[in-house]
Amino acid sequence: MLDKLDQEIIKLLQENIPLAEQPYMILANQLGITEEELLKRLNKYKEEGILRRVAVILNHREAGFKANGMVAWLVSKDKREEVAKILARHSATTHVYQRPTYPDWPYSLFSMLHGQSQAEVEEIVQELSELTGIDDYQILYSTEELKKTSMKYFIEEQ
Amino acid sequence: MDEIDQQLLTITQQGIPLTSTPYHDLGQQIGIDGEEIIERLKKLKNNGYIRRIGGIFSSKRLGYISTLVAMEVSEDRFYEVAKIINSYLGVTHNYRRNHSYNLWFTLIAPSQQRLAVILKEIKEKTGITRMIELPAERFFKLAVKLELDNRGD
Incomplete structure (x- = not known):
């Protein structure tokens, strides 16, 4: 169970940590606890899987990954596992998810690919299509970013 | 962005240590001064390459x-x-x-x-x-980084 202090810690950590020699000391001071206590709790969240990591999050477009392709693959149930593993193994793939299907949306496996151009993404998709034997797919490019932010937890909604 | 910046971004995307002096400790790993890491990250953030430096939480584990x-x-x-x-x-x-x-x-x-x-x-x-x-029913991979070392430009 997360107590009030845990929630306060998460609310701070989901913003930016200071770029200073002892960033957690600064945050601990804001919270009114010791650096040791803060680090103890953070390491505990990490062990429990609540905190994936403290890390740099890139603006992918700025960092040179210009084409962001979500590829949805039409895969029969019996082949799903095998195909998902092939997709996941590719170095350009960042995520593979299985999602529900609908009469007008029969594509059950979603893989996210980052490339430097649409041509590069298409090349990778072609390669993956050959590797998996799946030739029915949709490449969905994000042609316009309408919102991109990190989730803010424990903040009252609207 | 030079080669050191690329190396730094590749490493810091995977994680910043949960220690008292994380940038210093990272510097030890890659042979750069902690101060220089801080300065480089500040610059990469101001230039818009970095969106955020902070905690990435599991919405599922938080009950969301x-x-x-x-x-x-x-x-x-x-x-x-x-x-x-x-x-x-x-x-x-x-x-x-x-x-x-x-x-x-x-x-x-x-x-x-x-x-x-x-x-x-x-x-x-x-x-x-x-x-x-289209909620995720199953998840197969979450890579924690993109290889920045092989960028074309």
């Missing part, structure tokens, strides 16, 4: 529910609808995509019930009827 939603929105109403959707705090990503389902957003909420309420509100406020919910 998430889904992906695809909608078909006519061009004349596109931005009006996007604005309504974006007004929700739990909508973290929203993109136009090249399909008849042309608007795709992710929604995170503290409970299944709250998620359903938000989706119902969105439907009512936008009047959009062609909408599918």
Whole structure:
């Protein structure tokens, strides 16, 4: 169970940590606890899987990954596992998810690919299509970013 | 961005240590002074390469529910609808995509019930009827980094 202090810690950590020699000391001071206590709790969240990591999050477009392709693959149930593993193994793939299907949306496996151009993404998709034997797919490019932010937890909604 | 910046971004995307002096400790690993790491990260952040340096939490482990939603929105109403959707705090990503389902957003909420309420509100406020919910049923891979070392430019 997360107590009030845990929630306060998460609310701070989901913003930016200071770029200073002892960033957690600064945050601990804001919270009114010791650096040791803060680090103890953070390491505990990490062990429990609540905190994936403290890390740099890139603006992918700025960092040179210009084409962001979500590829949805039409895969029969019996082949799903095998195909998902092939997709996941590719170095350009960042995520593979299985999602529900609908009469007008029969594509059950979603893989996210980052490339430097649409041509590069298409090349990778072609390669993956050959590797998996799946030739029915949709490449969905994000042609316009309408919102991109990190989730803010424990903040009252609207 | 020079080679050291690329190396630094590749490493810091995987994680910054949960220690008293994390930048110093990272520096020890890659043979750069902690001070220089801080200066380089500041610059990369100011130049817009870095969106955020902070904690990445598991919404699932925090008890939150998430889904992906695809909608078909006519061009004349596109931005009006996007604005309504974006007004929700739990909508973290929203993109136009090249399909008849042309608007795709992710929604995170503290409970299944709250998620359903938000989706119902969105439907009512936008009047959009062609909408599918695509929550992840299974997850196969989450790579923690992209190889920056092989960039072409």
